[in-house]
Amino acid sequence: MHTMLEQHYQRKLDDAFGFMFEPELMQEIIRIGQARTFREGDLMMDIGQAITHLPLLLEGAVKIMREDSQGDELLLYYLERGDTCAMSFSCCMSTKKSRVRATVEEDSEMVLVPLAYLDKWLGDFPTWKAYVFQSIDARMNEFLESIDSLAFLRMDERLAKYLRNKVMVTGSMEIRTTHQEIAIDLHTSRVVVSRLLKQLEKEGLVQLSRNLITVRTMDLAR
DNA sequence: ACATTAAGTGATT
């Protein structure tokens, strides 16, 4: 009945959240949460899909994308260790349906908590409340950044920012992806991405080969 | 050897 989290997950949970949650809350999460692992490329959540649980990221990275009615996508932000999905908060209050798509960027581990506890814990644990508000704040800032990029930055600047962010999230200077993938994330065409990347290569900022972009410097700005 | 997929490029809008 009480399938507590395995030691392995308990340790990782502690690494990612232990410093900010009180011990009683950690015990609750261990008692109630279910551990899940996802492989790179997995579709965790799609638009229109019902949200029943709140994910607490222990490891890996998840890409959050928006899609319009014509099926055109745009990268919003990444979730990393210690993050949770702010969409779930909104779902808890209203629609219960996801309005974003979540795909696994890097093999990930997480603990799932039924949405009902999200609300309950707000009253029970001060650190939970602080975490939820801090998460909303962080996501709000990500949204504003996305809007700013979209509205005020040229495509070359957006690409530079994208590459920098990708290096941060993956912790590697080697970005294993295709120009087509980047084009989808930035909502532009593959040709444009190829041209801008070629330009960066000529400036010695990156090195290109098939399915691989090696970032030579983090100073990719114009 | 052939097909498929990824990337490079000139020209046009």
Next chain:
DNA sequence: AATCACTTAATGT
């Protein structure tokens, strides 16, 4: 910056 049309390069069968 987007699109077209085509080329070249890398990879899979």
